Amino acid sequence: MTNRKIQMPREVYIDPGIVHDTAEICNSLHLGNDFLIVTGSHTYDIGARPVIESLEKNNLSYDVIKVDVASEESISEVEELITPETTVLGVGGGKVIDVAKLSSFNQGVYFVSMPTTASHDGIVSPLASIKNPNTSISATAHSPIAVIADSEIIAQSPFRLLAAGCADLIANFTAIKDWELAHRLKNEAFSESAAALSIMSAHLITDNIANIKPNLEPSARIVMKSLFSGGMAISIAGSSRPASGSEHLFSHALDKILDKPALHGEQCGIGTIMMMYLHGGDWRVIKNALESVQAPTTAVEVGISDEEIIDALVMANKIRPERYTILGDNGVSREAAYELAYKTEVI
Numbered sequence: 001m002t003n004r005k006i007q008m009p010r011e012v013y014i015d016p017g018i019v020h021d022t023a024e025i026c027n028s029l030h031l032g033n034d035f036l037i038v039t040g041s042h043t044y045d046i047g048a049r050p051v052i053e054s055l056e057k058n059n060l061s062y063d064v065i066k067v068d069v070a071s072e073e074s075i076s077e078v079e080e081l082i083t084p085e086t087t088v089l090g091v092g093g094g095k096v097i098d099v100a101k102l103s104s105f106n107q108g109v110y111f112v113s114m115p116t117t118a119s120h121d122g123i124v125s126p127l128a129s130i131k132n133p134n135t136s137i138s139a140t141a142h143s144p145i146a147v148i149a150d151s152e153i154i155a156q157s158p159f160r161l162l163a164a165g166c167a168d169l170i171a172n173f174t175a176i177k178d179w180e181l182a183h184r185l186k187n188e189a190f191s192e193s194a195a196a197l198s199i200m201s202a203h204l205i206t207d208n209i210a211n212i213k214p215n216l217e218p219s220a221r222i223v224m225k226s227l228f229s230g231g232m233a234i235s236i237a238g239s240s241r242p243a244s245g246s247e248h249l250f251s252h253a254l255d256k257i258l259d260k261p262a263l264h265g266e267q268c269g270i271g272t273i274m275m276m277y278l279h280g281g282d283w284r285v286i287k288n289a290l291e292s293v294q295a296p297t298t299a300v301e302v303g304i305s306d307e308e309i310i311d312a313l314v315m316a317n318k319i320r321p322e323r324y325t326i327l328g329d330n331g332v333s334r335e336a337a338y339e340l341a342y343k344t345e346v347i
């Protein structure tokens, strides 16, 4: 069977306090009695505790594992705890959700996505970004059976994380330009509906910038809804193409170079400014939008040196050679990379 399927979550909840209804929601979906909570060291108290309370109140059994990196190793550790009866609950940031998503997919069991913040657009997507020492892959996994996003928990998460989520969405503007280019130059399959949904998701942020503020539930809801529709675009495309282009390759390159990378969305946002310049678009509009949501736009703000920015720009086209972007087959020269970062005020 070669037909491509589009997967979507069956139920999506974006509500304040919804985490306390985890057991009721799982019961209504007939997800059984055995749960594995995949969470992180920070997110255990914030997100996993109320989940545990809900499961215990309803006499559902559970196990807990904490993971902090999205690597093959953490996926194997989680898989060891999964039985055919397990439903995996991924409670945390992007890395936790990717590990929960891929380990449950590998073991053929259901997965519920429970974000504790709105920092990335993988919350509902069927793909998992996995990093190993030499590779950064976008692995095929599955969509969550349900998304339970507690907008109160998300609103109280550090605003830097929400700003990163906005930047990950603003990156869609250059990701779509790259995808269109690959379609025209390399005949790569292109989905009009996925592209339109991706751009609409980015506009949900740029059109609502004045309403995205710290510690406000309605703000968290706007960001979460935009990440949801951005994730749907990835589902329709069946690849991260609508949300990941040259700006993401730059971010993946930084992840390889840096001991302590900045947030995924922050790096992608800075990459979007520079890639919009390369596309001949209005990079200042991107910079202003990022500034308005308090996302960083310069290397200094994220503690990255000029040299590391240049290294990442030069390395970016080699990260996923099969993903054609404005960086072309040969990438940018060191001199051009310097000009690019300098002219866009990144360095």
Ligand SMILES: NC(=O)C1=CN([C@@H]2O[C@H](COP(=O)(O)OP(=O)(O)OC[C@H]3O[C@@H](n4cnc5c(N)ncnc54)[C@H](O)[C@@H]3O)[C@@H](O)[C@H]2O)C=CC1
Pocket (backbone or CB within 6 Å): 040, 041, 042, 043, 046, 070, 092, 093, 094, 095, 096, 098, 116, 117, 119, 120, 121, 122, 123, 125, 127, 128, 129, 130, 153, 154, 156, 157, 158, 161, 164, 168, 234, 240, 263, 264, 265
């Ligand atoms: N599967 C996909 O389609 C996508 C995957 N990604 C991946 O997601 C990852 C990036 O996700 P991030 O969430 O930025 O990184 P992350 O998972 O490392 O989380 C960032 C930090 O936020 C903390 N955090 C989460 N919720 C919190 C809360 N409520 N209060 C305080 N701290 C909280 C975490 O503990 C962590 O220290 C990357 O690995 C990226 O490649 C990003 C976009 C799409």
Ligand SMILES: O=C(CO)COP(=O)(O)O
Pocket (backbone or CB within 6 Å): 120, 121, 122, 128, 129, 130, 137, 138, 168, 240, 243, 244, 248, 249
């Ligand atoms: O981060 C993503 C979309 O925002 C997914 O990207 P990658 O496929 O490049 O890992």
Ligand SMILES: [Zn+2]
Pocket (backbone or CB within 6 Å): 120, 121, 168, 243, 244, 248, 264, 265, 268
């Ligand atoms: Zn991203």
